[in-house]
Amino acid sequence: MAWLSEARLDxxxxxxxxxxxxxxxxxxxxxxxxxxxxxRESHGLTPLQLSMAAIDATTQLPDALREDSSVTARLAxxxxxxxxxTEEAETCAPPxxxxx
Numbered sequence: 571m572a573w574l575s576e577a578r579l580d581x582x583x584x585x586x587x588x589x590x591x592x593x594x595x596x597x598x599x600x601x602x603x604x605x606x607x608x609x610r611e612s613h614g615l616t617p618l619q620l621s622m623a624a625i626d627a628t629t630q631l632p633d634a635l636r637e638d639s640s641v642t643a644r645l646a647x648x649x650x651x652x653x654x655x656t657e658e659a660e661t662c663a664p665p666x667x668x669x670x
Contacts, residue, residue: 575614599623617641624648
């Protein structure tokens with residue numbers, strides 16, 4: 571199990587990383603590539619953190635976050651970006667604003 575609480579993982583490539591059971595309380599995930607990562611059973615992960623990261627349909631999320639509206643909005647934003655991305659951009663679009 572990884573103890574990543576309060577870590578600064580901004581712009582880190584964690585593509586397909588096995589983060590099952592990781593402690594992610596307060597971890598900075600701005601522009602972090604979590605596509606295909608396994609985050610099941612992680613602790614302390616919030617919708618706000620995921621709204622800043624690159625996630626996609628292959629990202630395995632904790633049960634409690636799968637149906638969260640801001641997480642589903644981020645998944646949709648990243649899916650749209652994936653359809654039109656360019657070689658210059660490696661990860662998903664900027665953070666998705668909070669739903670109103």
